[in-house]
Amino acid sequence: xxxxxxxxxxxxxxxxxxxxxxxxxxxxxxxxxxxxxxxxxxxxxxxxxxxxxxxxxxxxxxxxxxxxxxxxxxxxxxxxxxxxxxxxxxxxxxxxxxxxxxxxxxxxxxxxxxxxxxxxxxxxxxxxxxxxxxxxxxxxxxxxxxxxxxxxxxxxxxxxxxxxxxxxxxxxxxxxxxxxxxxxxxxxxxxxxxxxxxxxxxxxxxxxxxxxxxxxxxxxxxxxxxxxxxxxxxxxxxxxxxxxxxxxxxxxxxxxxxxxxxxxxxxxxxxxxxxxxxxxxxxxxxxxxxxxxxxxxxxxxxxxxxxxxxxxxxxxxxxxxxxxxxxxxxxxxxxxxxxxxxxxxxxxxxxxxxxxxxxxxxxxxxxxxxxxxxxxxxxxxxxxxxxxxxxxxxxxxxxxxxxxxxxxxxxxxxxxxxxxxxxxxxxxxxxxxxxxxxxxxxxxxxxxxxxxxxxxxxxxxxxxxxxxxxxxxxxxxxxxxxxxxxxxx
Amino acid sequence: xxxxxxxxxxxxxxxxxxxxxxxxxxxxxxxxxxxxxxxxxxxxxxxxxxxxxxxxxxxxxxxxxxxxxxxxxxxxxxxxxxxxxxxxxxxxxxxxxxxxxxxxxxxxxxxxxxxxxxxxxxxxxxxxxxxxxxxxxxxxxxxxxxxxxxxxxxxxxxxxxxxxxxxxxxxxxxxxxxxxxxxxxxxxxxxxxxxxxxxxxxxxxxxxxxxxxxxxxxxxxxxxxxxxxxxxxxxxxxxxxxxxxxxxxxxxxxxxxxxxxxxxxxxxxxxxxxxxxxxxxxxxxxxxxxxxxxxxxxxxxxxxxxxxxxxxxxxxxxxxxxxxxxxxxxxxxxxxxxxxxxxxxxxxxxxxxxxxxxxxxxxxxxxxxxxxxxxxxxxxxxxxxxxxxxxxxxxxxxxxxxxxxxxxxxxxxxxxxxxxxxxxxxxxxxxxxxxxxxxxxxxxxxxxxxxxxxxxxxxxxxxxxxxxxxxxxxxxxxxxxxxxxxxxx
Numbered sequence: 001x002x003x004x005x006x007x008x009x010x011x012x013x014x015x016x017x018x019x020x021x022x023x024x025x026x027x028x029x030x031x032x033x034x035x036x037x038x039x040x041x042x043x044x045x046x047x048x049x050x051x052x053x054x055x056x057x058x059x060x061x062x063x064x065x066x067x068x069x070x071x072x073x074x075x076x077x078x079x080x081x082x083x084x085x086x087x088x089x090x091x092x093x094x095x096x097x098x099x100x101x102x103x104x105x106x107x108x109x110x111x112x113x114x115x116x117x118x119x120x121x122x123x124x125x126x127x128x129x130x131x132x133x134x135x136x137x138x139x140x141x142x143x144x145x146x147x148x149x150x151x152x153x154x155x156x157x158x159x160x161x162x163x164x165x166x167x168x169x170x171x172x173x174x175x176x177x178x179x180x181x182x183x184x185x186x187x188x189x190x191x192x193x194x195x196x197x198x199x200x201x202x203x204x205x206x207x208x209x210x211x212x213x214x215x216x217x218x219x220x221x222x223x224x225x226x227x228x229x230x231x232x233x234x235x236x237x238x239x240x241x242x243x244x245x246x247x248x249x250x251x252x253x254x255x256x257x258x259x260x261x262x263x264x265x266x267x268x269x270x271x272x273x274x275x276x277x278x279x280x281x282x283x284x285x286x287x288x289x290x291x292x293x294x295x296x297x298x299x300x301x302x303x304x305x306x307x308x309x310x311x312x313x314x315x316x317x318x319x320x321x322x323x324x325x326x327x328x329x330x331x332x333x334x335x336x337x338x339x340x341x342x343x344x345x346x347x348x349x350x351x352x353x354x355x356x357x358x359x360x361x362x363x364x365x366x367x368x369x370x371x372x373x374x375x376x377x378x379x380x381x382x383x384x385x386x387x388x389x390x391x392x393x394x395x396x397x398x399x400x401x402x403x404x405x406x407x408x409x410x411x412x413x414x415x416x417x418x419x420x421x422x423x424x425x426x427x428x429x430x431x432x433x434x435x436x437x438x439x440x441x442x443x444x445x446x447x448x449x450x451x452x453x454x455x456x457x458x459x460x461x462x463x464x465x466x467x468x469x470x471x472x473x474x475x476x477x478x479x480x481x482x483x484x485x486x487x488x489x
Numbered sequence: 490x491x492x493x494x495x496x497x498x499x500x501x502x503x504x505x506x507x508x509x510x511x512x513x514x515x516x517x518x519x520x521x522x523x524x525x526x527x528x529x530x531x532x533x534x535x536x537x538x539x540x541x542x543x544x545x546x547x548x549x550x551x552x553x554x555x556x557x558x559x560x561x562x563x564x565x566x567x568x569x570x571x572x573x574x575x576x577x578x579x580x581x582x583x584x585x586x587x588x589x590x591x592x593x594x595x596x597x598x599x600x601x602x603x604x605x606x607x608x609x610x611x612x613x614x615x616x617x618x619x620x621x622x623x624x625x626x627x628x629x630x631x632x633x634x635x636x637x638x639x640x641x642x643x644x645x646x647x648x649x650x651x652x653x654x655x656x657x658x659x660x661x662x663x664x665x666x667x668x669x670x671x672x673x674x675x676x677x678x679x680x681x682x683x684x685x686x687x688x689x690x691x692x693x694x695x696x697x698x699x700x701x702x703x704x705x706x707x708x709x710x711x712x713x714x715x716x717x718x719x720x721x722x723x724x725x726x727x728x729x730x731x732x733x734x735x736x737x738x739x740x741x742x743x744x745x746x747x748x749x750x751x752x753x754x755x756x757x758x759x760x761x762x763x764x765x766x767x768x769x770x771x772x773x774x775x776x777x778x779x780x781x782x783x784x785x786x787x788x789x790x791x792x793x794x795x796x797x798x799x800x801x802x803x804x805x806x807x808x809x810x811x812x813x814x815x816x817x818x819x820x821x822x823x824x825x826x827x828x829x830x831x832x833x834x835x836x837x838x839x840x841x842x843x844x845x846x847x848x849x850x851x852x853x854x855x856x857x858x859x860x861x862x863x864x865x866x867x868x869x870x871x872x873x874x875x876x877x878x879x880x881x882x883x884x885x886x887x888x889x890x891x892x893x894x895x896x897x898x899x900x901x902x903x904x905x906x907x908x909x910x911x912x913x914x915x916x917x918x919x920x921x922x923x924x925x926x927x928x929x930x931x932x933x934x935x936x937x938x939x940x941x942x943x944x945x946x947x948x949x950x951x952x953x954x955x956x957x958x959x960x961x962x963x964x965x966x967x968x969x970x971x972x973x974x975x976x977x978x
Contacts, residue, residue: 032683276893336922336923336924336965337923337927338903338923338926338927339903339923340902340904340921342905343921343922343923344920344921344922345920345967346923348920348967350496370924370925405820413829414827414828414829415829429832430839431833431834432829433825433832433833433834434825434826434827434828434832435825435859436827436859437827438827476825478834478837
């Protein structure tokens with residue numbers, strides 16, 4: 001596997017076979033490589049992939065010739081060199097996503113990225129056939145981000161032991177936390193690549209509480225946590241669509257304290273040469289001055305807020321507090337299971353997406369319908385059954401044809417508004433249904449207005465044009481948005 | 490007017506004509522009376538009612554003979570005596586409402602009082618014909634409490650000067666804050682009596698911010714505030730259905746501080762011999778440790794919490810914090826005006842009533858539909874146009890046939906529940922719509938279950954009986970409640 005050509009933000013990989021003289025190559029062998037292009041130098045860690053194979057992966061971010069050389073504590077792996085050419089990115093490859101402003105993301109090539117996430121926590125721990133089904137559903141969905149766990153999930157509806165784990169072993173026989181199971185990662189990597197092909201970001205959840213000691217991955221020692229993180233990062237960070245979610249519902253992981261999260265964040269930051277997005281997702285409330293557990297999202301290694309909250313009006317204060325993009329990764333799921341977080345309607349799910357979006361956040365979808373075989377999208381993937389994804393696609397289209405850099409316009413009262421002052425306004429009324437909307441527009445321009453029915457997915461022009469202090473009549477039913485645009489003169 | 494017989498909790502009134510030798514009898518004449526029945530003594534203040542007439546009003550709370558004697562700084566009003574007999578209360582007269590427990594109210598005769606309030610802030614400042622229309626609407630409504638202001642309201646949709654004010658004068662000519670306008674109070678008292686006949690409590694709002702200096706009643710001196718309060722209490726406190734709401738949206742009254750409210754509360758407490766219910770209603774949030782303005786509802790002169798909040802889940806923490814009955818007097822109004830607080834649907838209004846009720850609070854209704862003459866229930870009264878009152882009547886009936894002393898059962902997860910452990914449960918799912926509800930019931934009893942459709946106002950039995958750990962199937966749509974009752978053996 002000696003690639004000679006790699007597209008920009010693609011994965012360069014080199015594999016070195018070395019008959020294995022070590023009892024535990026995962027812990028004994030140190031391998032790193034420095035990649036160079038002109039003045040630029042990037043250091044990456046290699047990893048042992050099993051079967052006597054060591055690998056180095058790298059994501060070039062600049063077009064042109066690159067060289068590399070290795071260093072290792074094993075002579076046979078030390079001072080190896082290589083070279084390849086980095087070509088322009090192919091269509092559909094915009095590079096990794098980064099924070100573009102306090103309210104927005106963009107791809108590395110400068111094109112906009114508007115997150116429309118969903119959640120299938122344990123999809124890579126399901127059967128291959130089910131994983132294929134999930135990919136097919138994602139292909140036909142509006143989603144461009146997915147939250148997914150490295151560790152398997154033990155929880156209501158999640159009681160089947162997966163075939164492969166991060167570590168070799170099983171619940172019955174125990175796990176060897178000093179080694180890894182490359183076959184598990186090889187499978188996961190293939191899924192991450194397939195997601196990239198679909199234009200979907202993989203929001204990789206590194207720790208979670210849905211274990212409670214069943215396997216014990218939620219309560220490993222600090223050394224094992226670090227050992228695990230360094231391996232995951234060495235393997236996955238060359239995939240452009242990876243994001244690091246330090247944990248799901250971190251505040252439910254009672255074995256870890258705030259200081260632990262500081263340390264784990266810094267391990268990720270130091271070992272990921274590309275600076276993939278980093279966040280940590282809360283389980284209950286977002287902040288509480290007296291809490292020993294809740295994490296301060298203003299810390300510099302947190303790129304964006306990954307919020308759980310059912311009330312999207314909370315976005316206003318979270319945005320102000322942190323000044324970072326807010327992704328509401330969980331706000332209840334469309335479904336009908338008994339749990340409170342998993343039985344809202346498609347209408348309500350759609351409404352929450354709109355509400356959070358117009359308040360300047362990015363809201364994620366999830367689905368939890370009862371299923372005869374307990375195959376539930378939120379955890380297992382499979383098929384989508386709900387009514388909200390189609391409407392989320394409609395919202396996505398509305399935003400994609402809007403001007404870039406929409407911001408929250410808080411001078412407009414009684415309704416959240418996103419827009420560009422004097423040019424473009426998107427107001428969302430939600431459960432509110434005034435029959436008239438007063439608005440102050442500049443006197444010296446004419447504006448057109450349209451009523452957007454967020455559920456029926458229609459956009460209807462309102463007769464006339466508007467200027468100055470005016471009042472726009474509305475149909476007086478819930479779940480409408482109003483789009484106001486400056487007319488071309 | 491020398492009554493000889495007064496029913497218990499009725500109004501005894503005596504009037505004394507005295508050709509008026511004083512420049513300002515409102516400020517110069519002091520008049521009080523001590524009423525006695527056996528060992529019991531109650532001191533009340535008299536008041537000048539204009540036209541050379543002084544009055545003393547008294548609400549007897551015990552059956553039997555009562556006597557009284559006056560004292561005054563005016564010899565002609567001093568040492569007057571009288572007597573009357575107090576008979577049993579007539580049907581429909583249960584006496585004043587008091588706090589019965591940390592979660593409930595009752596009438597003085599011990600019968601339960603479950604508040605179902607509405608709001609017509611300025612209805613007594615409208616034309617007589619409109620006031621009659623309001624009474625007629627109330628008669629046909631499910632409401633048994635109304636929030637109403639003593640001072641007129643200046644605000645959106647409220648720009649007409651009333652005919653009479655608390656004080657003599659007008660906006661044009663100014664007001665004499667050292668005198669009162671008895672004709673205004675006589676009119677208001679008649680309305681309070683008519684409300685009592687309808688079984689409706691008058692939640693009298695003593696101060697409010699909807700003035701902003703237009704008349705200046707929101708920024709009188711401490712002396713004038715006290716003068717006003719003493720007069721209002723002398724006139725109104727003998728009406729059994731009066732409650733004292735110190736203010737509406739007190740935190741919007743920037744001229745008053747927390748210390749002022751302490752003082753005003755204490756003036757009410759000291760001058761009202763009957764201890765009518767006292768509260769103060771917030772405009773924005775309920776508490777904020779750093780606020781100089783927000784009022785501490787744990788103070789002893791606050792009987793119950795009069796909350797404004799749109800999110801009824803907040804009831805949980807408010808109940809825990811104060812340990813007093815929580816009345817959510819404003820949670821947005823059914824209507825279609827442009828303002829955010831005044832354009833929710835009847836469905837949403839009904840939902841909020843149920844949500845707050847099952848969380849252990851009492852939630853008030855309001856209505857704000859656009860009207861060609863700006864006659865809007867919330868302020869002016871008139872007709873009810875909405876769809877929620879009928880459903881609120883249905884909720885009221887459900888509660889009235891429930892056992893007394895329902896309490897919040899917080900051991901039931903994922904859904905709010907009100908009930909009596911092991912006997913009676915009322916679960917409300919709101920926007921949530923599980924298709925199955927697991928519940929743990931005692932093994933040694935059988936329970937019946939019914940689905941309550943809160944919007945369609947139907948109650949349908951679920952087939953079978955339930956015991957022990959069981960799962961109850963539900964229709965899987967929003968806005969349902971589940972009633973579970975122990976079967977009679």
